[in-house]
Amino acid sequence: MRLLFGIVAVFLSVLGGFAAMGGRMGVLWQPVEIVIIVGAGIGGYVIANSMAVLRATVRTIGAVARGRHTSKDEYLDLISLLYALLRQAKSKGVSNIESDIDKPDDSPIFAQYPSVFRQPRCVTFLCDYMRLIALGQDNPHDLEALMNEEIETIGRELNQVPKALQNLADALPALGIVAAVLGVINAMSAISEPPEVLGHMIGGALTGTFLGVLLSYGLVGPIAAAARHRREAELTLFICVRAALGAYLRGSPPQVCAEFARKVLFADTQPSLAEVEVATTLSSQAKAREASQPA
16 A cells, blocks of 8 residues: 555656646657666566566565565564573573474464564574574574574575666666657657657657656665565564574573564664563463463
8 A cells, every 4th residue: 555655646746747837648658668668677677687586576566565564563473482492492401492493383382473484584594593502503603603694695685676676777767768769769760740740759759768767766766675675674583583592692591682682673663671571471471381281
């Protein structure tokens, strides 16, 4: 809905302003110019990017259209999950949660926080490093260095689609000039036509430049920026896990590890300290009730 509102606002403002200054809307309807610009842009995008990026582009644009972002509740669930796992590891040993990290889909701990499964790669990231800890890798510097390397790699991968869309946005004004030049060439070939015909042809040619700039800065560029913001929010999940595991390896208690995880979040999605305390307390109480029940 937000994407639709933005697109309507952009085109209504531009076209409405043109009409208000006395412009004739029919002059702007140049389907051939649109085909040249959009077709060349899509063709260049296909040439420049792999099939994986092309498929991810479709998914990303769909996600931007739906307008869904990683919410505070999802971050809170991740922090609560980290607390529950690290509390169990601290009190009973990491080996006690090996079954949970080997098969998170069947884990009663993970089952308490179903929203984390919306980010399967983050779940895999968490389980992989908990497994390394269980195997005896308890040097915080080595593990954090490895996590940093992987997060950097994930960041480059997540940025492929926003970067590709931004490259397309940067190219569209030039493609608009291409369409305009072709229109001018066509107009010059009809130089013997009456002035009103020639003027219409030149106006249509200049529409190419207008369309290229409008599509770049009014549509594709903003979509690229929205995709980049989504990817940054997704990457923050991995940074959150790194902060909690790093604190755990340095000997911090689970509640402090949860606070480390909370502190790396953006302000608009960062739960308060009180919210984290409530969520982790509820997690502890649920675990205690589960343990008190007869087998």
